[in-house]
Amino acid sequence: MTVILFGFEPFLEYKENPSQLIVEALNGSTILKEEVKGVILPVEYEKIEDLIVTKIREMKPILTLGIGVAPGRTKITPEKIAINYRYSREADNSGKRYRGEKIDPLGQDGIFTNIPVEDLVDYLNNNGIPAELSLTAGSYLCNNAMYIIIRESKKYNSLGGFIHVPLHESYAAKLQRPIPSMSLDTMIRGIRLSIEFILTNKKENLTLS
Numbered sequence: 338m339t340v341i342l343f344g345f346e347p348f349l350e351y352k353e354n355p356s357q358l359i360v361e362a363l364n365g366s367t368i369l370k371e372e373v374k375g376v377i378l379p380v381e382y383e384k385i386e387d388l389i390v391t392k393i394r395e396m397k398p399i400l401t402l403g404i405g406v407a408p409g410r411t412k413i414t415p416e417k418i419a420i421n422y423r424y425s426r427e428a429d430n431s432g433k434r435y436r437g438e439k440i441d442p443l444g445q446d447g448i449f450t451n452i453p454v455e456d457l458v459d460y461l462n463n464n465g466i467p468a469e470l471s472l473t474a475g476s477y478l479c480n481n482a483m484y485i486i487i488r489e490s491k492k493y494n495s496l497g498g499f500i501h502v503p504l505h506e507s508y509a510a511k512l513q514r515p516i517p518s519m520s521l522d523t524m525i526r527g528i529r530l531s532i533e534f535i536l537t538n539k540k541e542n543l544t545l546s
Contacts, residue, residue, distance in 0.1 A: 338371050338398065338399040339371065339373075339374055339396045339397075339399065340368065340371050340374065340399065340401075340532055340536075341374050341393065341396060341398045341402070342360045342363055342364070342376070342404060343360070343376050343377075343392075343402070343404065344361070344375065344376075344377050344378065344403075344404045344405075345357060345377065345380055345405055345406070345479075345482075346378070346380055347380075348380035348429070348430055348478075349427055351406065351408065351504070351508070353505070353508040354406055355406050355503075355504060355505040355521060356405050356406050356502060357377050358521055359404055359502065359524055359525050359528050360375040360376070360377060360404060361377075362521075363528065363532075368529060368533055369532075371400075371536060373532070374392075374398070380429050380430040380478050381429050381430055382423065382433050382478065382481060383433060385478065385485070386481075386485050389482060389486060389489060393486075393489045393490065394489075397493055397495070398490075399496065399539060400497070400535055400539070401489075401490050401495065401496070401498075402486075402497075402498055402500065402532065402535075403486050403498070403500070404499075404501075405482070405502070406504060407479070407502070408504050408516060410501060410503050411503060412468050412469050413461060413466060413502055413503075413527045413528075414471035414502075415452070415457050415458060415471065416450065416454070416471050416472075416473075416474040416483060416498065416499045416500065417449060417450060417470060418447050418449050418450070418474075419447065419448050419474055419483035419484035419499070420447050420476065420480060420484070421439050421441055421445060421446050421447065422439060422440065422446075422476055422480075423439075423440055423477070423480070423481050424436060424437045424438075425477045427477070440481055440485070448487045448491075450487055450497065450498035450499070451487070451490070451497065451498070452496055452535055454470060455470060456534075456538075457531060457535070458470050460534045461527055461530060461534075464530055466523060466530060467519070468527065474501065479499065479501065482499065483498070483499035486498070486499065496535060498535075502524045503517050503519045503524075504516060504519075505519065505520065506518040506519065506521070507521065
């Protein structure tokens with residue numbers, strides 16, 4: 338079986354994206370006998386849906402996990418819900434901007450992840466990884482990707498979710514303003530532990546989804 342990890346390319350002022358670095362670091366690894374396949378998404382509304390749908394359909398993974406950066410957050414934050422809504426003050430990398438439209442005109446207004454994120458937060462904290470539950474993935478590309486990941490994963494009775502991470506320390510140090518950060522090694526370990534936890538509990542998770 339396979340685990341798909343989606344990360345994002347750099348965007349806006351952020352010339353390095355820790356989600357890309359995390360996904361690249363874990364790509365090709367084996368976690369609890371499951372092979373991790375890393376995919377880097379463009380920060381473009383019009384491209385991510387087809388890419389996510391195609392990869393999930395082709396690979397039929399047991400778990401699909403999106404990773405994104407949330408500049409300003411201080412901890413790793415597993416997301417509980419994706420909303421069927423996109424709104425952004427800033428354009429994506431192609432210049433596209435949405436001002437309040439549905440991701441899926443026929444879809445649910447919100448979709449909960451079928452990953453036990455409350456328990457995952459406890460597990461990460463107990464293993465020395467600063468984490469807290471997030472109840473909003475925003476309304477930019479990360480929420481858009483999360484909505485599609487969960488929607489498509491449930492079609493195949495598999496697990497789907499999204500985790501936000503802070504900026505990584507080495508890049509935050511280059512910015513001309515104070516901003517929270519975390520070491521890249523800590524974030525990589527946190528995502529690896531997250532995958533281990535989710536896979537260990539996968540039978541119960543799928544029963545509840």
